[in-house]
Amino acid sequence: MPDLSDAWFWVLNLGVAVIAGGWFAFRFLHLARVIEDTPTSRVRSAAQGYVELEGRVRPLADKANPAPLTQRDCVWWRYRIQHRNESAGRNQREKWRTVANGRSGQPFLLDDGTGTCIVQPADAEVLAAESTTWYGATPWPTAAPGARGALDGRDYRYFEERIHVHEQVYALGGFRSVSNAADHGTDDAVRSLLAEWKQDQEALASRFDHDGDGSVSLGEWEAARAEARRTVERQRASRPASDALHVLGPPESGGLFLLATFKGADVARRYRRRAYLAFGGFFAAVYALGWLVQGVLRNA
DSSP: OOOOHHHHHHHHHHHHHHHHHHHHHHHHHHHHHHHSHHHHOOOTTTTTTTEEEEEEEEEOOOOOOOOOTOOOOOEEEEEEEEEEEESSSOOOOEEEEEEEEOOOOOOEEOSSSSSSSEOHHHHHHHHOOOOEEEEEEESOOOOOTTTTOOOOOOOOEEEEEEEEOOOOOEEEEEEEEESSSSSOOOOHHHHHHHHHHHOOHHHHHHHHHHTTTTSSHHHHHHHHHHHHHHHHHHHHHHHHOOOEEEEEEEEETTOOEESSOHHHHHHHHHHHHHHHHHHHHHHHHHHHHHHHHHHHHOOO
């Protein structure tokens, strides 16, 4: 039983552990249910809003995105560089301090065979299967993983995750489609058509000078305007629909935005395992907190 002077410190820390363990357990369970309950959509027919997509990824045209540490060809990366510090004294302890880190925010394409979607990964939670860890003697790696150079050492540790080009990716996020063509507004199109008609005053009068006075009156001009609007609408109705530009990013509702190189069912299982571990920590912290509080009360 710790001294009373330290007991309340441990009570406070265990209380935080109880709250954190319970919160993470329920959050991970909720995320697993969201993944299991969201059906997979196709890019071509996906509804606007929260969707699940699966497909192969590739970079946007002329948008190379090599991983910064390994220079491998990929569409997304995350890296961390750590420096080793050893405490002085009889019991030396090795600690690693992060000195540099970063992650890719460059958009890339997801293709599921029915269409392509631009993925904006800046705010996504990413689960990547491909990762590499190696060591060196310099703050930035001078040799590829596995290579031994003149400056080989273990003072620095390099860690890099990647999603490679053409890799199969599971995505869950906010889906929206925007027009890929910038059409002018209807009013602008009507004005342009009327200006074209006015260049041939004789033809304009023959069409809209119903009273035969040789000029187009205000009322007859309104009839011409109405006819121009109907013409514009007919032209647009007969025109093929513009190709849509599909984008996947953070949901407007603030839900989970996830990218993973695993199947959806495997991702859900991963979150369930995290939930079970969090529940284990929660119950262990509850037991330890109860034991400690009872000891404090007995010695009070």
